[in-house]
Amino acid sequence: xxxxxxxxxxxxxxxxxxxxxxxxxxxxxxxxxxxxxxxxxxxxxxxxxxxxxxxxxxxxxxxxxxxxxxxxxxxxxxxxxxxxxxxxxxxxxxxxxxxxxxxxxxxxxxxxxxxxxxxxxxxxxxxxxxxxxxxxxxxxxxxxxxxxxxxxxxxxxxxxxxxxxxxxxxxxxxxxxxxxxxxxxxxxxxxxxxxxxxxxxxxxxxxxxxxxxxxxxxxxxxxxxxxxxxxxxxxxxxxxxxxxxxxxxxxxxxxxxxxxxxxxx
Amino acid sequence: xxxxxxxxxxxxxxxxxxxxxxxxxxxxxxxxxxxxxxxxxxxxxxxxxxxxxxxxxxxxxxxxxxxxxxxxxxxxxxxxxxxxxxxxxxxxxxxxxxxxxxxxxxxxxxxxxxxxxxxxxxxxxxxxxxxxxxxxxxxxxxxxxxxxxxxxxxxxxxxxxxxxxxxxxxxxxxxxxxxxxxxxxxxxxxxxxxxxxxxxxxxxxxxxxxxxxxxxxxxxxxxxxxxxxxxxxxxxxxxxxxxxxxxxxxxxxxxxxxxxxxxxxxxxxxxxxxxxxxxxxxxxxxxxxxxxxxxxxxx
Numbered sequence: 408x409x410x411x412x413x414x415x416x417x418x419x420x421x422x423x424x425x426x427x428x429x430x431x432x433x434x435x436x437x438x439x440x441x442x443x444x445x446x447x448x449x450x451x452x453x454x455x456x457x458x459x460x461x462x463x464x465x466x467x468x469x470x471x472x473x474x475x476x477x478x479x480x481x482x483x484x485x486x487x488x489x490x491x492x493x494x495x496x497x498x499x500x501x502x503x504x505x506x507x508x509x510x511x512x513x514x515x516x517x518x519x520x521x522x523x524x525x526x527x528x529x530x531x532x533x534x535x536x537x538x539x540x541x542x543x544x545x546x547x548x549x550x551x552x553x554x555x556x557x558x559x560x561x562x563x564x565x566x567x568x569x570x571x572x573x574x575x576x577x578x579x580x581x582x583x584x585x586x587x588x589x590x591x592x593x594x595x596x597x598x599x600x601x602x603x604x605x606x607x608x609x610x611x612x613x614x615x616x617x618x619x620x621x622x623x624x625x626x627x628x629x630x631x632x633x634x635x636x637x638x639x640x641x642x643x644x645x646x647x648x649x650x651x652x653x654x655x656x657x658x659x660x661x662x663x664x665x666x667x668x669x670x671x672x
Numbered sequence: 673x674x675x676x677x678x679x680x681x682x683x684x685x686x687x688x689x690x691x692x693x694x695x696x697x698x699x700x701x702x703x704x705x706x707x708x709x710x711x712x713x714x715x716x717x718x719x720x721x722x723x724x725x726x727x728x729x730x731x732x733x734x735x736x737x738x739x740x741x742x743x744x745x746x747x748x749x750x751x752x753x754x755x756x757x758x759x760x761x762x763x764x765x766x767x768x769x770x771x772x773x774x775x776x777x778x779x780x781x782x783x784x785x786x787x788x789x790x791x792x793x794x795x796x797x798x799x800x801x802x803x804x805x806x807x808x809x810x811x812x813x814x815x816x817x818x819x820x821x822x823x824x825x826x827x828x829x830x831x832x833x834x835x836x837x838x839x840x841x842x843x844x845x846x847x848x849x850x851x852x853x854x855x856x857x858x859x860x861x862x863x864x865x866x867x868x869x870x871x872x873x874x875x876x877x878x879x880x881x882x883x884x885x886x887x888x889x890x891x892x893x894x895x896x897x898x899x900x901x902x903x904x905x906x907x908x909x910x911x912x913x914x915x916x917x918x919x920x921x922x923x924x925x926x927x928x929x930x931x932x933x934x935x936x937x938x939x940x941x942x943x944x945x946x947x948x949x950x951x952x953x954x955x956x957x958x959x960x961x962x963x964x965x966x967x968x969x970x971x
Contacts, residue, residue, distance in 0.1 A: 438704060439755050464703075464855040480756030480917070483706030485910045486971060488854060497703065497729075497858025498788070501781040504800075527777065528768075533810040539765040544730060544751040548781035548801035576779070578804035591804045592824040 414651050416604035417669035418659060419623055421445035422651040423602060424557060428510070430455040435508035435549065436462040438482035441668045442559055442602075443512035448475050448663045449655065461508055464500070465491035478668045500545075504552040511549045512559045513598075516540045517572040520617045520637035521587070522558060522579025522598040522610060524550070525572035533574070543576035550577035555599040563603035565636045580615035587615060606631050607648055611640045621648040680846040681897050685953055688870045688896045689715040692724075692836055699727035699787075699832075699866050700734060701839035703857040705755055705915050706908045708734035709840040709872045711900035711953040717741040718948060727834050727865075728752070729783050729858060732907060733923055736761030739773060740927055740939055741947070748776035748832060750783045757917065758924040762931035763939075777811040784861060786832030791864035796828040803827060837866035840904045841891065842911065844871060845879040850891035854910030863891050872900035874912055900953050902965055913968040919960070 414422075424446035428434065432455065434447040444462075448469065451458040456470045463483055467490040469475055476487050500507060515524035516538070526543050528536035550556060558579075560567055579598045581587040588597055601608040601617060609620040618640035622628065624647055632638070651659070659669070689712055692698055702708035713734055716724075723745045728735045730751040738744050740763040752764050767773035778786070785797040796815075803825050808814040815828040839862065842853040850871045852859065863869050871894040882889060902909075906916035906923070926938035950956055957965060 438753070464857060481705045481908070481915050482755065483704050483857075483908060483910075483915075485706075485854070485908060485914060488910065494855040496855055496860060498784045498861035501784040501801075527806065527810070533777075534771050536769050539760060539768045541753040541760045542749055542751040542777070543779040543805075543807070545780035547779040547805050547807065551801045551803070574806040574810065576805060576807075581804060588804075592800070593804060594800075 414656060415670045416623065417442050418651060418656065419648060420559065420602050420604065421449060421659065421669060422655050423607060423648055424559075425449035425453070425655070427600070428455055428458070431457045432509040433459045433461060433506070435511040436460065437512065437544065439480060440512055440559070441478055443557070444478060445659060445663050445669055449659055452658055452662060453655065461495065463487040464495045464497065466493045466495060467491050475663055478664065478666060501548060504548070507549060507552055509553070510555050510557065511553055512557045513546055513550065513577060514559055514561065515576070516567070517569050518558055518560065518567060518601065519569050519572045520639070521581060521583045521615055522601070522617065523572045523575045523581065524558065524577040524579065525574045526576040527574040529573050531573070546577040550579070550597070551593050551595055553595045555596045558598050558601040560601065560603040563605040563631070563634050565634060568635045568637070570637045580610065583615045585613055585615065605634070608639055614640075616640050618642065619645055621646045623648045624650055678847060681848040681894060682846055682876060683896045683898060685711050685715045685872070685898045685900065688712060688898045689719055691868065691870065691896070692716055692721055694721055695723040696835045697725040697727065697833070699834035699837040699862040700731070701837065701857070701859040701862050702734070702904065702907065703730055704751070704753065705732045705920070707840045707857060707904050707910065708732065708907050709838045709900075709903065710734060710905060710907065711872050711903035711956070712838045712870065712898065713738060714947045714953070714956065717743060717943070727832055727862070730780055733757070733761055733920060734907065736763045736927060737923065739763045739767050740930070741943060744773065746774040746776060748778050748783065748786070750778040750780045754920060754924055757920045758928065762924065762927035766931035776813065777807055779807060782807065782814065782827070782829050783832065784858070785829040787861045787865040789829060789831035790833040791861070794831060796830050798826045799829045800826055832865060834862065834866040835868065837862040837869045839863070839869060839871045839891065840900070840909065841871050841873050842909070843875045843877045843881075844873045844894060844897045845877055845882045846897070847879060848891075848894035848897050849879070849882045849889050850894050850897070851882065851885070851888045852890045852910075853912070856890045860890055868895045870894065870896045870898065872898040872903045874901050874903065874909060902957055903953060905960065905965070913965075914971050916964065916968055
């Protein structure tokens with residue numbers, strides 16, 4: 408397989424995530440998530456023909472549709488429901504937690520070294536927040552029950568990647584430790600990776616601290632450390648994130664993202 | 673003896689909105705940028721209702737507009753975003769940060785649990801989502817407890833009951849048999865959690881048309897129905913029209929100046945032009961214009 412030379416960080420992130428998604432899984436796509444959308448559709452169209460995609464409160468297999476659903480700014484864009492095989496009623500989504508999804512994607516206004524995510528706001532006094540965030544959405548439910556999920560960051564900076572979040576919307580591994588989730592009776596597996604424009608992090612199995620899993624091609628370790636508020640666990644040898652193949656990029660650009668959303672900014 | 677006549681429930685938006693008075697709890701249907709009962713919301717603003725508690729769930733700019741107009745004291749919310757237009761509603765943000773607006777911090781499944789408790793006539797529903805998060809600390813109505821069966825940590829979510837739910841749907845017959853196009857989002861849950869429900873619809877249809885597809889009837893018995901074609905504008909309505917991105921930006925720009933910089937001139941003009949300076953929904957559609965409205969229906 409050929410290796411593509413020219414691609415954006417967002418395309419690389421989508422390709423990395425797509426390789427971790429398996430055939431037969433149910434994917435949940437939230438609002439305004441261009442990288443996860445591309446990752447799910449790329450996996451679906453290349454190696455996961457039996458995937459089901461949950462978006463805009465509909466479920467569909469998209470393998471044989473003439474045109475995959477276009478990227479849209481709006482979760483509720485009716486065009487995203489075009490290929491629905493079934494509807495999911497708002498309250499019913501929460502009445503069948505084991506079939507919510509096999510995985511989902513989560514961003515945040517703060518993400519900490521144990522993978523906890525804050526969407527509520529920043530500040531010390533909840534009644535007088537310095538910065539009011541959008542709120543938790545379905546993050547508590549999805550992070551409680553999903554077998555795994557992916558933290559996806561549009562930017563890699565110290566404001567986002569903090570030592571400890573001010574408020575927890577989605578409990579990752581709390582204050583750390585292998586038993587952090589079991590102690591609270593949380594059935595899901597917690598976050599698997601954090602993917603940013605600079606690197607991929609995973610979680611060290613014993614402490615559940617974030618650990619650098621790979622640096623994207625051309626990114627120096629110092630760049631990651633300078634832009635992260637905590638010290639990630641560093642493995643002895645730090646691998647490089649595998650570049651997209653030309654085949655992957657062809658599907659991505661030809662069928663999934665012809666508008667070039669992932670190549671802009 | 674005269675044959676008794678079945679009661680019709682179609683009313684004007686002003687009659688419907690007059691049910692909503694100062695200090696009530698209302699629930700608003702729709703999701704994010706779609707299917708909010710905007711014609712009713714604009715009428716509530718025109719009527720100058722104050723001190724509302726709003727069950728808003730995962731809300732969009734409809735909630736921001738109600739806050740901007742000074743109608744809201746408290747809001748139960750799981751998400752408040754204008755999505756690509758603006759990450760967080762500017763007036764919501766400003767009012768929450770200043771403490772003027774009381775936020776009942778929720779999350780979607782916690783919100784759903786509260787509505788379900790109300791529908792079931794229970795004081796609370798147990799909920800696992802939220803365990804380990806900050807939600808019970810910042811929302812003291814959510815009580816952490818040990819379940820009496822297995823001893824696991826759970827949250828008790830109190831019933832979220834509304835005096836009136838206001839919804840937007842595709843169609844209804846004159847008797848309040850309402851059908852949504854698409855999923856209907858969480859509207860059925862609001863119907864069950866509210867004492868009364870007002871539904872504005874794109875179209876009034878005959879009772880025969882409802883009987884052709886009874887399985888599509890999502891709200892079997894609205895207390896009032898308001899005719900409001902294009903009534904979710906500037907949001908979208910499944911099967912009918914898409915979001916009006918330009919109009920949403922116009923609102924968001926005005927709200928950003930008012931919320932962020934304290935300059936509410938543009939926001940006052942917005943409210944005057946699109947809400948206060950007109951008397952009903954059909955006049956609103958005239959202000960938006962046929963060209964713009966028709967373009968949203970082609971997709």
